[in-house]
Amino acid sequence: MTNTIYDITHESDAILMVGTNPECAHPVIGMQIRQAVARGAKLIVVDPRDIDLAKQADIHLKLRPGTNVAFANGMMHIFIEEGLTDEKFISERTENYEAMKEAVREYTPEKVGEICGIDPDKLREAARLYASADRAPVMYCLGVTEHHTGTEGVMSLSNMALMVGKIGRPGCGVNPIRGQNNVQGACDMGASPNQFPGYQNISKEGIVEKFEKAWGVALNHKEGTKATDCFPKMINKEIRGLFIFGEDPVRTDPNTHHVIKALESLDFFVVDELFMTETAKLADVILPGISYAEKEGTFTNTERRVQRIRKAVAIAGEAKPDTWIFTEIMNRMGYPQPHLTPAEIMDEIALVTPSYGGISHGRLDSEEVGGRGLQWPCPAADHPGTPIMHVGKFARGIGYFRPAQYVPSTELPDEEYPLTMMTGRILYHYNACAMTDKTAGINEIAGESFIELNTLDAKSLGIEDGEKIAVSSRRGSIQTTAHVSEKTRAGECWMPFHYIEGGANWLTNDALDGISSTPEYKVCAVKVEKL
Amino acid sequence: MQITINGRNIEAAEGSTILQTARREGIEIPTLCYLEGVNDIGSCRLCVVELSGSEELVPACNTKVKEGMVILTHSERVKAARRMVLNLLLSEHYGDCFSCEKNGDCELQKYCIEYGVETTEFTGARKEKNFKKKDAHPFLSYDPDRCIECQRCVKTCSHVTGRGAIWLGKTGMFSIIDAPFGEDWKNTLCESCGNCAQACPTGALTVKRRKAYRAWEVEKVRTTCPHCATGCQMDLVVKNGKIVDAVGADGPSNHGLLCVKGRSGSFDFVDSPERIRYPLIKNKATGEFERATWEEALSLTASKFTEIKNQYGGEALAGFACSRSANEDIYMLQKMVRTVFGSNNTDNCARV
Ligand code: SF4
Ligand code: SF4
Ligand code: SF4
Ligand code: SF4
Numbered sequence: 001m002t003n004t005i006y007d008i009t010h011e012s013d014a015i016l017m018v019g020t021n022p023e024c025a026h027p028v029i030g031m032q033i034r035q036a037v038a039r040g041a042k043l044i045v046v047d048p049r050d051i052d053l054a055k056q057a058d059i060h061l062k063l064r065p066g067t068n069v070a071f072a073n074g075m076m077h078i079f080i081e082e083g084l085t086d087e088k089f090i091s092e093r094t095e096n097y098e099a100m101k102e103a104v105r106e107y108t109p110e111k112v113g114e115i116c117g118i119d120p121d122k123l124r125e126a127a128r129l130y131a132s133a134d135r136a137p138v139m140y141c142l143g144v145t146e147h148h149t150g151t152e153g154v155m156s157l158s159n160m161a162l163m164v165g166k167i168g169r170p171g172c173g174v175n176p177i178r179g180q181n182n183v184q185g186a187c188d189m190g191a192s193p194n195q196f197p198g199y200q201n202i203s204k205e206g207i208v209e210k211f212e213k214a215w216g217v218a219l220n221h222k223e224g225t226k227a228t229d230c231f232p233k234m235i236n237k238e239i240r241g242l243f244i245f246g247e248d249p250v251r252t253d254p255n256t257h258h259v260i261k262a263l264e265s266l267d268f269f270v271v272d273e274l275f276m277t278e279t280a281k282l283a284d285v286i287l288p289g290i291s292y293a294e295k296e297g298t299f300t301n302t303e304r305r306v307q308r309i310r311k312a313v314a315i316a317g318e319a320k321p322d323t324w325i326f327t328e329i330m331n332r333m334g335y336p337q338p339h340l341t342p343a344e345i346m347d348e349i350a351l352v353t354p355s356y357g358g359i360s361h362g363r364l365d366s367e368e369v370g371g372r373g374l375q376w377p378c379p380a381a382d383h384p385g386t387p388i389m390h391v392g393k394f395a396r397g398i399g400y401f402r403p404a405q406y407v408p409s410t411e412l413p414d415e416e417y418p419l420t421m422m423t424g425r426i427l428y429h430y431n432a433c434a435m436t437d438k439t440a441g442i443n444e445i446a447g448e449s450f451i452e453l454n455t456l457d458a459k460s461l462g463i464e465d466g467e468k469i470a471v472s473s474r475r476g477s478i479q480t481t482a483h484v485s486e487k488t489r490a491g492e493c494w495m496p497f498h499y500i501e502g503g504a505n506w507l508t509n510d511a512l513d514g515i516s517s518t519p520e521y522k523v524c525a526v527k528v529e530k531l
Numbered sequence: 532m533q534i535t536i537n538g539r540n541i542e543a544a545e546g547s548t549i550l551q552t553a554r555r556e557g558i559e560i561p562t563l564c565y566l567e568g569v570n571d572i573g574s575c576r577l578c579v580v581e582l583s584g585s586e587e588l589v590p591a592c593n594t595k596v597k598e599g600m601v602i603l604t605h606s607e608r609v610k611a612a613r614r615m616v617l618n619l620l621l622s623e624h625y626g627d628c629f630s631c632e633k634n635g636d637c638e639l640q641k642y643c644i645e646y647g648v649e650t651t652e653f654t655g656a657r658k659e660k661n662f663k664k665k666d667a668h669p670f671l672s673y674d675p676d677r678c679i680e681c682q683r684c685v686k687t688c689s690h691v692t693g694r695g696a697i698w699l700g701k702t703g704m705f706s707i708i709d710a711p712f713g714e715d716w717k718n719t720l721c722e723s724c725g726n727c728a729q730a731c732p733t734g735a736l737t738v739k740r741r742k743a744y745r746a747w748e749v750e751k752v753r754t755t756c757p758h759c760a761t762g763c764q765m766d767l768v769v770k771n772g773k774i775v776d777a778v779g780a781d782g783p784s785n786h787g788l789l790c791v792k793g794r795s796g797s798f799d800f801v802d803s804p805e806r807i808r809y810p811l812i813k814n815k816a817t818g819e820f821e822r823a824t825w826e827e828a829l830s831l832t833a834s835k836f837t838e839i840k841n842q843y844g845g846e847a848l849a850g851f852a853c854s855r856s857a858n859e860d861i862y863m864l865q866k867m868v869r870t871v872f873g874s875n876n877t878d879n880c881a882r883v
Contacts, residue, residue, distance in 0.1 A: 027790030034693025178760040183854035186879035191852035224875030246853030297857030301762025312752035317808025332833035333871035441669030
């Protein structure tokens with residue numbers, strides 16, 4: 001996020017939410033959005049479903065899934081047509097505006113209305129409301145990124161905010177609401193094939209050398225393979241050995257059959273896990289690690305805020321700290337890595353990661369920080385951290401418009417698979433449920449998979465609310481329970497992905513975003529049948 | 532502006548209340564129904580103070596300061612009034628502190644002890660009504676016999692959680708909280724977040740698992756919720772080395788709030804019987820996992836990976852990190868892949 005949860009919910013005049021359902025996925029942010037609406041902030045919801053917040057919205061654009069780029073381009077077309085742009089901001093702080101203008105010229109409200117299946121006048125209203133509010137943040141989530149054109153979707157939202165100068169101020173910004181507790185930190189820490197910690201690109205001159213010097217060892221200079229691209233490489237034997245730390249791709253990755261086949265093709269497969277997950281079952285060796293409640297460390301939340309976790313208990317058995325496990329393997333494979341405490345590891349992180357340069361456990365625990373964490377960039381021990389990014393100046397100096405064109409989803413419904421299926425999260429579970437399903441009460445509230453069907457579709461198939469039905473795609477078939485309502489549009493349905501029995505990812509499409517290799521979870525074609 | 536509290540001259544801010552001013556100066560005034568920024572209905576009247584020139588005692592929580600006010604917060608008259616308030620509250624309160632979840636952590640109990648109110652001199656009428664407990668919900672329960680109708684739960688749900696799932700209802704001359712935890716709990720607006728229970732000053736609205744511990748038996752460990760990227764701050768409640776509860780703490784992104792996952796889904800898994808507690812190696816012949824020593828598991832891991840690396844190069848190896856784990860863990864995982872696997876085939880589940 002460019003801004004903080006507090007300022008976008010407490011200091012904004014209007015909020016534009018695109019493809020995000022915080023009441024379920026980030027409930028405490030959802031609560032603060034409800035507070036914002038109660039204090040009078042306007043709300044625009046852009047989502048293919050009637051999420052609960054849509055009821056409180058001033059405008060709900062119930063667009064077709066996979067049409068976000070067209071929506072954003074349409075908004076910009078209207079900004080230009082109606083003179084709603086922030087010319088001063090554009091001329092002082094951005095470049096490539098002319099190309100942007102050209103790119104959205106064709107996206108008239110009427111044309112966008114047709115692509116997205118929405119009323120052009122409602123789009124006009126939304127554009128006016130967002131552009132004319134003094135302070136208005138854009139918030140988005142996986143409903144934007146989980147498409148094969150996800151990266152373009154994100155770029156389009158930034159373009160939109162740039163054009164109306166809503167960046168670098170409280171109550172504004174472009175705010176991806178990151179999913180998992182530490183997905184921000186995982187990216188910051190360099191668990192990525194093309195970047196070292198702190199987004200230092202492998203391809204950039206001197207970066208690999210910097211780490212060779214810091215770690216005292218020769219490193220591979222070639223960019224690695226993205227996780228999602230690794231699976232085909234396992235099948236064709238380019239990748240033969242895999243170490244997975246705490247992920248469950250069998251449950252969370254699209255096209256489950258394909259993932260299982262890939263993992264079964266490996267010569268040697270090790271997992272570091274808390275539980276016997278579907279993925280762990282396929283391993284050759286399982287190394288028992290420990291949970292957040294048994295260790296010291298930090299998580300980085302969606303606001304770039306680094307906060308502490310602390311050891312509360314130890315459990316019986318021989319489970320070991322994960323950093324101990326990695327250190328042992330390093331030593332046994334010939335790299336002399338001393339055993340460090342989490343606080344010492346953070347000191348090393350600070351040394352090699354400029355944006356974490358001023359962060360240490362000691363400082364996070366100090367009176368100065370007062371339990372409020374530190375938001376990166378925090379380059380030095382006397383730097384207070386950065387709540388709002390791009391104030392006065394962009395990280396890269398000047399804001400660049402990056403025009404994007406609308407491209408339809410890869411798998412559109414056809415005669416055989418006539419429904420478009422989307423996937424998402426529900427309030428009560430977290431991801432693969434490995435943690436939440438250990439609480440009996442949570443399973444009592446929400447223990448079973450379901451699919452949301454539109455009333456018209458259900459009627460034409462003779463399906464009743466609560467009926468057990470079969471859902472199939474080109475990749476697999478499952479049984480689940482029908483929830484019949486008007487929540488989705490006719491021709492569209494929606495499923496949570498948490499469950500293995502009747503889980504959505506037996507069906508989803510593994511077509512990847514061309515740039516970031518994010519799977520196209522949000523859209524695939526299915527058919528629904530009575531049992 | 533200048534005011535005087537208990538004979539002390541105090542600089543007070545325009546627009547603030549007597550209670551805010553006193554608390555800022557470290558002068559404690561008891562409150563029950565008051566919840567800062569959320570509830571100042573002034574109904575419990577425990578916060579009354581004496582104001583020169585005013586016949587009546589005034590509630591400190593919703594009376595704004597005025598230039599030259601002279602206030603007594605603990606005069607005999609004030610203390611007698613507070614005892615009367617507690618006395619009346621107890622006359623409609625049918626709880627037994629010994630068996631109550633909130634024993635030791637209850638604001639009503641605390642003030643009764645402080646003001647020496649041990650039993651009530653009055654007989655209430657509520658008991659005869661036999662209001663029913665509502666406790667079918669898996670995590671939350673409401674006991675009308677212990678409720679003081681302060682409405683902190685109601686205001687928290689409507690103004691803070693923003694859900695409006697719990698209401699003040701009327702039954703004849705009595706108010707009773709219409710809590711969504713009865714038999715039909717599945718058909719209510721309630722999100723099971725428990726923020727109402729955290730706001731309740733008594734044992735009326737509680738998280739059920741509090742039955743398993745008493746305030747003085749536990750330690751609290753401040754941490755960050757392990758589920759979503761909101762990064763809510765919370766305290767794990769630890770009794771005899773086991774986590775028995777989680778409560779919201781005042782963090783910058785959550786301001787004391789939690790959702791159902793943080794409050795009720797963040798600790799049962801920690802010591803679950805399903806945890807893997809020993810290294811396991813799969814027996815190729817049977818396909819079954821067998822318990823191994825760390826030495827066996829680690830040397831097998833290191834030798835197999837080294838073998839693949841020697842034969843096919845480091846690019847035949849990959850290591851993925853979990854975006855649920857700590858920064859320190861992830862840093863070391865990618866360091867391991869880069870230093871000893873010899874490739875940059877490392878990634879996290881950001882894309883899924
Ligand atoms: S609510 Fe408070 S006063 Fe009442 S029984 Fe429980 S602990 Fe005692
Ligand atoms: S649990 Fe949450 S949603 Fe339910 S009544 Fe309490 S505050 Fe409201
Ligand atoms: S349940 Fe608790 S918070 Fe709600 S009115 Fe009763 S005493 Fe107050
Ligand atoms: S308590 Fe809920 S909203 Fe807060 S971090 Fe945990 S899962 Fe997210």
